[in-house]
Amino acid sequence: MKKLSREFYEREDALEISKDLLGKILVVPTENGQRVSGKIVETEAYLGEPDKAAHAYKKRRTKRTEILFGRGGYAYIFLIYGIYHQLNIAVGCEGIPFCVLVRGIEPLEGIEIMRQRRGKRKDTNLTSGPGKLCIAFGIDKTFYGEDLLGKRMWIEDNEEVSVNKIATGKRIGIDYAEEYAEKPWRFWVKGNPFVSK
DNA sequence: CAAGTGATTAGC
DNA sequence: CTAATCACTTGC
Numbered sequence: 001m002k003k004l005s006r007e008f009y010e011r012e013d014a015l016e017i018s019k020d021l022l023g024k025i026l027v028v029p030t031e032n033g034q035r036v037s038g039k040i041v042e043t044e045a046y047l048g049e050p051d052k053a054a055h056a057y058k059k060r061r062t063k064r065t066e067i068l069f070g071r072g073g074y075a076y077i078f079l080i081y082g083i084y085h086q087l088n089i090a091v092g093c094e095g096i097p098f099c100v101l102v103r104g105i106e107p108l109e110g111i112e113i114m115r116q117r118r119g120k121r122k123d124t125n126l127t128s129g130p131g132k133l134c135i136a137f138g139i140d141k142t143f144y145g146e147d148l149l150g151k152r153m154w155i156e157d158n159e160e161v162s163v164n165k166i167a168t169g170k171r172i173g174i175d176y177a178e179e180y181a182e183k184p185w186r187f188w189v190k191g192n193p194f195v196s197k
Numbered sequence: 198c199a200a201g202t203g204a205t206t207a208g209c
Numbered sequence: 210c211t212a213a214t215c216a217c218t219t220g221c
Binding site for chain 2: 211219
Binding site for chain 1: 214215216217218
């Protein structure tokens with residue numbers, strides 16, 4: 001398996017990238033080098049400048065969103081509701097603050113480790129939500145700004161998800177974004193149990 | 198269904 | 210400086 005290239009992340013179309021990321025493999029090795037990985041089954045796109053739901057709306061540039069303005073292919077981690085981390089991927093070229101939020105992952109390798117980190121729960125509950133998958137993969141804000149072509153975490157290519165298995169819908173939890181709350185910028189793999197509810 | 202949680206941001 | 214806000218999860 002090979003890592004996705006910088007070019008993959010630096011395309012102009014964040015919606016296209018969001019769709020393409022479905023079915024790809026996120027890998028975050030543990031400290032002793034064991035692979036923990038899973039298939040991405042749910043994503044959301046945030047289009048930066050015009051998108052009221054995005055942190056980088058109107059090119060709002062702060063300490064937190066800074067990474068989005070750099071090149072594509074870097075991890076954008078942030079804390080939400082004081083407790084949970086979320087995994088985003090900064091995409092688009094320098095100066096274009098697009099990002100893709102990873103909301104659902106199907107565990108593949110290192111499932112035992114995920115169980116340990118998540119406590120005793122049903123397997124479908126390990127990674128079926130943005131906060132949960134970060135716990136399962138051990139992602140915290142020390143991963144902020146991590147290069148996805150580096151050694152600490154990356155995404156591997158995998159077979160394409162056929163178009164007729166991809167579902168589209170409104171994004172979650174952004175009711176404040178007015179007309180942008182209705183945009184169908186959320187993508188998931190139809191019928192997959194690891195898609196959040 | 199409601200509450201908890203604390204970083205981040207915007208507004209004085 | 211202070212207050213308001215929030216791209217969620219869990220346990221009642």
